[in-house]
Amino acid sequence: MIKSYIFELNRKSMDTRNLFQFILIVFPFTVCFSQYTETINSNRPGASQGAFSVGNQVIQIETGFGLGKEEHSLLQTQTDAFSIDYAVRYGFFKEELEVSIIGEYQSNSVIDTRGAISQEFKFSNFRSNTVGAKYLFYDPYKKRVLEEPNLYSWKANNRFQWEDLIPAVSLYAGANFDFADNPFSPEVESTISPKVVLATQNNWLGGWVFVTNLIFDRISTDFPSYSYIITLTHAFNPKFSAFVENQGIKSDFYADQIFRGGAAFLFTKDFQVDVSVFTNFKDTPSRLYGRVGLSYRFDMHSKDEFLEEKGKSGRQKRKQEKEENKKSKRQDGFEDDGDGGRK
Numbered sequence: 531m532i533k534s535y536i537f538e539l540n541r542k543s544m545d546t547r548n549l550f551q552f553i554l555i556v557f558p559f560t561v562c563f564s565q566y567t568e569t570i571n572s573n574r575p576g577a578s579q580g581a582f583s584v585g586n587q588v589i590q591i592e593t594g595f596g597l598g599k600e601e602h603s604l605l606q607t608q609t610d611a612f613s614i615d616y617a618v619r620y621g622f623f624k625e626e627l628e629v630s631i632i633g634e635y636q637s638n639s640v641i642d643t644r645g646a647i648s649q650e651f652k653f654s655n656f657r658s659n660t661v662g663a664k665y666l667f668y669d670p671y672k673k674r675v676l677e678e679p680n681l682y683s684w685k686a687n688n689r690f691q692w693e694d695l696i697p698a699v700s701l702y703a704g705a706n707f708d709f710a711d712n713p714f715s716p717e718v719e720s721t722i723s724p725k726v727v728l729a730t731q732n733n734w735l736g737g738w739v740f741v742t743n744l745i746f747d748r749i750s751t752d753f754p755s756y757s758y759i760i761t762l763t764h765a766f767n768p769k770f771s772a773f774v775e776n777q778g779i780k781s782d783f784y785a786d787q788i789f790r791g792g793a794a795f796l797f798t799k800d801f802q803v804d805v806s807v808f809t810n811f812k813d814t815p816s817r818l819y820g821r822v823g824l825s826y827r828f829d830m831h832s833k834d835e836f837l838e839e840k841g842k843s844g845r846q847k848r849k850q851e852k853e854e855n856k857k858s859k860r861q862d863g864f865e866d867d868g869d870g871g872r873k
Contacts, residue, residue, distance in 0.1 A: 568799060572825035573617065575792045575804035576775045578743045578759040581666060581698040581731035583628035584621045587830040592617040594804070594823020600638075602815035609815070610639045613657070615823070626666035632704075633659040636714065655712045660725055662704020670696045671733065697730035697742075706748055716753040716783040723748040737765035755781035769796045786810050788817075800827045 571584050574592050584590045593616045600609040613636040621628045637654035670693065704725045708715040715721075725747045732740040740762055747755040757780065763773040775790040792806025802825045809818045 569796060570800055570802050570825055570827045572794075572802055572804075574802070574823050574825050575794055575806035575821065576741075576759075576761045576763075576773050576790060577777055577788075578741050578761045578775065579664065579700075579702060579727055579729045580739075580741055581669075581700040581729045583626060583664060583666060583700075584619050584827065585831050586621050586623070586625050588619075588621045588827055589830070590617075590619045590825065590827040592619070592823065592825040594821050596819045596821035598817060598819030600815040600817050601813065603813040605815075606642065606644045607815070608641045608643065611819070612637045613819075613821075615821075626669075626700075627663065629661075629663045630704075631659075631661050633657075638713075653713050655709065655714055657714045659707045660704045661707070662702055662725065664700050664702040664727075664729070666698065666700040668699040670698060694734060695732070697732045697740075700729045700731075702727035702729060708748075717751060721748075721751060723750045725749075737771075739763045739765075753781055753783040755779060755783070770794075786812065786817075792821075800829060801825070 567585065570590065571580070571582060572590070572592055573579055574594065593614070596611075596613045596615070598611040598613070600611060601607070602609075613634055615634040617630060617632045619628050619630040634657040635654070636657050637652070639652050640650065642649045642651070702725075706721075706723045706725050708717050708721045708723070710718065710720045725745070726749070727746075728744040730742045734740065741760075743757075743759040743761075745755075745757045745759070747757070757778055759775060759777045761773055761775040763771055765771040770793065772793040773791065777786075777788040777790070779786045779788070788808055788810050790806055790808040792804060794802055794804035796802050804823050804825075806821050806823075807819065808821075810816065
């Protein structure tokens with residue numbers, strides 16, 4: 531259920547607007563063409579997904595455990611819960627693409643107080659288990675790297691602009707694997723069902739990152755779930771950041787409003803730890819959880835790979851590069867004789 535984030539300030543540029551190289555503990559990213567960042571790009575400790583991938587040839591592990599209490603006023607039950615959440619993310623083929631395995635396993639110890647004598651029972655299973663892929667369709671920040679800074683006005687480079695409201699946009703598509711007789715699932719039989727997430731991300735001056743997710747889950751089953759997540763993260767310095775988050779869930783099986791908050795600390799460029807809490811404001815059941823986690827990446831990224839510019843301007847740029855390559859080949863001591871021969 532819970533994941534997270536961490537962001538990072540990296541890269542120097544003449545334009546101070548492009549100098550905001552965050553380490554946002556939620557969605558680290560570099561404001562340039564490349565998806566790859568010098569520091570780890572984790573989705574922990576929140577529940578939302580950032581729009582950007584981990585980077586080509588990067589394997590990232592994000593995991594944590596939580597302890598919680600639930601009380602159900604109608605069923606008159608009290609629950610002590612222990613959970614483990616995990617994510618394995620891998621970027622390959624293109625900078626915009628990553629594949630992932632994301633899930634959570636939970637064990638509950640329940641006391642039923644409805645009778646004269648309280649009864650205790652336990653159960654455990656996966657709350658979720660999803661395999662999927664995410665692709666970045668639109669990145670407004672790649673073109674801003676090419677913008678000339680105003681050398682005469684600091685204010686002009688740092689003031690709010692309407693284009694700052696345009697987010698990066700990605701789409702996640704995956705498959706849920708639910709096992710039979712799972713108390714955390716409404717399905718009796720084992721099922722495989724689709725999950726789709728539309729993710730947007732704004733990177734704002736001052737170390738702020740704003741992420742939204744629209745989630746369509748188990749949409750082929752009798753109990754589809756629709757939810758949103760809004761996450762705001764702030765980097766106080768290159769090592770420490772904090773976040774607040776709201777999630778709304780609507781389903782015939784489970785509906786809720788969940789509020790999260792927490793912080794993350796970057797120990798090294800490849801290792802982050804985090805803490806978070808979440809709660810809700812209903813009593814069927816009421817929920818209060820605390821979580822700790824870590825993220826670690828195995829960085830096999832050998833070089834920066836830049837996202838190609840699309841459309842007419844991109845085609846013209848690639849054509850110009852080919853012409854320049856042809857000219858450079860003629861600078862090896864040979865000359866073109868005009869009819870395709872070499873001297």
